[in-house]
Amino acid sequence: xxxTQKQSAxxxxxxxxxxxxxxxxxxxxxxLIEQDLAAEIGVSRTPVRDALHRLENEGLVHAEGxxxxxxxxxxxxxxxxxxxLRAQFESFAAGRAATRITPxxxxxxxxxxxRMEEVVNDAGPEAALKFSDLNDLFHAIILDxxxxxxxxxxxxxxxxxxxxxxxxxxxxxxxxxxxSCWHHSELIxxxxxxxxxxxxxxxRTHMLSAKNPGAA
Amino acid sequence: xxxTQKQSAxxxxxxxxxxxxxxxxxxxxxxLIEQDLAAEIGVSRTPVRDALHRLENEGLVHAEGxxxxxxxxxxxxxxxxxxxLRAQFESFAAGRAATRITPxxxxxxxxxxxRMEEVVNDAGPEAALKFSDLNDLFHAIILDxxxxxxxxxxxxxxxxxxxxxxxxxxxxxxxxxxxSCWHHSELIxxxxxxxxxxxxxxxRTHMLSAKNPGAA
DNA sequence: CTCACAAAAGTTGTATACAATACTGGGAAT
DNA sequence: ATTCCCAGTATTGTATACAACTTTTGTGAG
Numbered sequence: 357x358x359x360t361q362k363q364s365a366x367x368x369x370x371x372x373x374x375x376x377x378x379x380x381x382x383x384x385x386x387x388l389i390e391q392d393l394a395a396e397i398g399v400s401r402t403p404v405r406d407a408l409h410r411l412e413n414e415g416l417v418h419a420e421g422x423x424x425x426x427x428x429x430x431x432x433x434x435x436x437x438x439x440x441l442r443a444q445f446e447s448f449a450a451g452r453a454a455t456r457i458t459p460x461x462x463x464x465x466x467x468x469x470x471r472m473e474e475v476v477n478d479a480g481p482e483a484a485l486k487f488s489d490l491n492d493l494f495h496a497i498i499l500d501x502x503x504x505x506x507x508x509x510x511x512x513x514x515x516x517x518x519x520x521x522x523x524x525x526x527x528x529x530x531x532x533x534x535x536s537c538w539h540h541s542e543l544i545x546x547x548x549x550x551x552x553x554x555x556x557x558x559x560r561t562h563m564l565s566a567k568n569p570g571a572a
Numbered sequence: 573x574x575x576t577q578k579q580s581a582x583x584x585x586x587x588x589x590x591x592x593x594x595x596x597x598x599x600x601x602x603x604l605i606e607q608d609l610a611a612e613i614g615v616s617r618t619p620v621r622d623a624l625h626r627l628e629n630e631g632l633v634h635a636e637g638x639x640x641x642x643x644x645x646x647x648x649x650x651x652x653x654x655x656x657l658r659a660q661f662e663s664f665a666a667g668r669a670a671t672r673i674t675p676x677x678x679x680x681x682x683x684x685x686x687r688m689e690e691v692v693n694d695a696g697p698e699a700a701l702k703f704s705d706l707n708d709l710f711h712a713i714i715l716d717x718x719x720x721x722x723x724x725x726x727x728x729x730x731x732x733x734x735x736x737x738x739x740x741x742x743x744x745x746x747x748x749x750x751x752s753c754w755h756h757s758e759l760i761x762x763x764x765x766x767x768x769x770x771x772x773x774x775x776r777t778h779m780l781s782a783k784n785p786g787a788a
Numbered sequence: 789c790t791c792a793c794a795a796a797a798g799t800t801g802t803a804t805a806c807a808a809t810a811c812t813g814g815g816a817a818t
Numbered sequence: 819a820t821t822c823c824c825a826g827t828a829t830t831g832t833a834t835a836c837a838a839c840t841t842t843t844g845t846g847a848g
Contacts, residue, residue, distance in 0.1 A: 364638075365832065390800070400833045405800090409622070413629045415722065422800055422839050437720055444664050504653055506631065506733075510726050517722075581802065605829070616803045621830090638809050638830050 366403035369393070373407055377416050377427055378520050388417060388425040415513040416520065430521050436567065438518050443563035445511060446495065449502040450543070451556035457501040457547050465547065468494045469540045476533045487533055492519065494540060498559075535565060582619035585609070589623055593632050593643055594736050604633060604641040631729040632736065646737050652783065654734050659779035661727060662711065665718040666759070667772035673717040673763050681763065684710045685756045692749045703749055708735065710756060714775075751781060 373393060376382040388408060390401045397404065408425050411417040419425035453461075472490045475483050492515060499508050539562040546555040589609060592598040604624060606617045613620065624641050627633040635641035669677075688706045691699050708731060715724050755778040762771040 387799095389798090391798090401800090402832055402834090406625070406831095409625055415725070424799060424840085434722070437722055441720065441723055441726070445661070448660050504657065506650070506653055506730070507657055509631070510657070510729065513726065514722070607829075617830090618802055618804090622801095640810085640829060 364403070365399040366406040369397050369399055369403045369407035370410055372397050373404075373411060374416065377411070382427050384427050384429045386427045388427065413513065414516040416516060430517065434517070435521050438514055438521065439563060439567035442511075442514055442518070443560050443567070445507070445514070446498070446563060447556045447560035449499050449504075449507055449511070450546075450559035451552040452502040452504065452507075453498050454547055454550050454552040454555035456503045457498075457550075461497060461501045462544065462547055464497050465494060465540075465544050468497070469537065469544060472533075472540065473537050476537060483533070487536075488519065491536065498543075532566065536562070539565065580619070581615040582622040585613050585615055585619045585623035586626055588613050589620075589627060590632065593627070598643050600643050600645045602643045604643065629729065630732045632732060646733065650733070651737050654730060654737065655779055655783035658727075658730055658734070659776050659783070661723070661730070662714070662779060663772045663776035665715050665720075665723055665727070666762075666775035667768040668719055668723075669714050669717040670763055670766050670768040670771035672719045673714075673766075677713060677717045678760065678763055680713050681710060681756075681760050684713070685753065685760060688749075688756065689753050692753060699749075703752075704735070707752065714759075748782065752778070755781065 373382070373388070382388070390404045390408070394401045394404045408417055408419065412419055412425065416428055417425050418428040468490050472487055472494070475486045475490065480486075495515070499511055502508070539558065543555065543558050543562065546558050589598070589604070598604070606620050606624070610617045610620045624633055624635070628635055628641065632644055633641050634644040684706050688703055688710070691702045691706065696702075711731070715727055718724070755774065759771065759774050759778065762774050
């Protein structure tokens with residue numbers, strides 16, 4: 357049976373606004389007027405409010421007092437900060453995942469890694485975007501197997517923000533993609549060995565390397 | 573000039589519900605019915621909804637789909653999980669803070685540490701609660717000086733949850749308090765030396781020690 | 789021209805009513 | 819007895835109206 361899965365208005369609003377922030381239609385500092393967004397999306401202000409709160413918690417939107425919300429400013433320094441935090445937390449998560457990940461989990465990682473390599477080789481016009489999505493899934497799998505729901509929740513905002521930043525500043529350039537693929541395959545090996553220290557170190561390397569995409 | 577600072581209904585609702593969760597009036601698994609809470613607090617459902625969303629993001633409330641929200645279940649294993657995550661994140665924060673903290677920041681830390689020692693010595697009936705509050709402030713100061721707003725935001729839910737857990741399971745027993753004071757003074761020394769590795773290590777020690785309060 | 793200030797417009801916060809969904813209990817089929 | 823299903827009730831989701839607050843605009847004094 358096909359699940360047409362009716363979505364709540366709040367969810368629709370959330371996706372809509374999120375998309376517009378990620379694709380750059382709504383740039384840093386742009387005001388998010390509830391009324392306007394509601395009219396644009398075709399729902400009332402109530403679900404829009406919910407969506408904005410959610411986006412605020414995820415760090416994509418800034419709001420304070422009774423003032424109008426705006427798209428949060430993502431400076432270059434924030435990119436650095438995100439990478440550093442992710443290097444710290446995801447390596448921790450990788451270490452935990454090493455001893456907990458299931459064979460199915462590893463198979464899933466391999467599937468995504470393979471897809472990413474294909475994307476890099478085909479090198480279509482949207483390669484960077486496709487890669488970015490797959491990459492997020494890859495990292496999400498690892499977090500899911502870290503056996504800590506709280507950690508998973510804590511990381512979400514960080515991943516969100518970086519999704520925006522990557523697409524905006526094109527941090528994922530060609531050179532970097534092939535290197536990432538190599539890191540991913542190494543990571544998978546560490547997981548297969550169920551070696552926490554290796555997995556942790558490998559993940560840290562991966563993140564810190566991504567932080568400096570320009571370096572030869 | 574005295575700021576009477578009129579609070580929004582949403583803020584009032586948030587504080588009210590949060591308090592009831594922390595002091596145990598609302599126990600794990602209790603249903604949070606918007607209508608009832610609204611009547612009890614004396615506001616409409618709208619700000620109550622906002623408050624519940626906020627509490628959900630902070631990890632104190634669980635909700636999914638259109639089902640009614642409930643007070644999240646805080647198992648013993650979650651306590652362990654929180655301590656582990658905090659050991660990881662706060663030691664990282666402490667390392668960063670070591671090179672960034674100002675003399676004023678250090679003075680503030682000392683002030684709080686001293687107050688905590690007094691509380692432990694006086695040993696009044698509410699010593700544990702007072703200590704817990706001061707302790708939170710102490711750790712908050714360090715996070716504030718880590719120079720990473722994102723990290724600060726990420727930690728908030730973790731601190732919140734633990735506040736509940738500590739009060740509920742009385743993790744802060746006498747033995748543990750004096751030990752914590754000792755750790756705090758050591759931490760301050762590390763900050764005064766502006767030694768990241770020392771501060772980080774000391775904080776990790778502190779958190780992992782707190783995780784096992786029973787050990788002699 | 790610039791500043792201060794007040795009026796007007798714009799926007800968010802809250803309350804309330806209704807719609808959609810989830811929960812509860814009892815009765816029928818097995 | 820047990821399971822399934824249905825209707826009735828409870829609760830949440832959404833829309834709308836109004837109140838409170840914020841921002842902009844316009845006007846006059848210096």
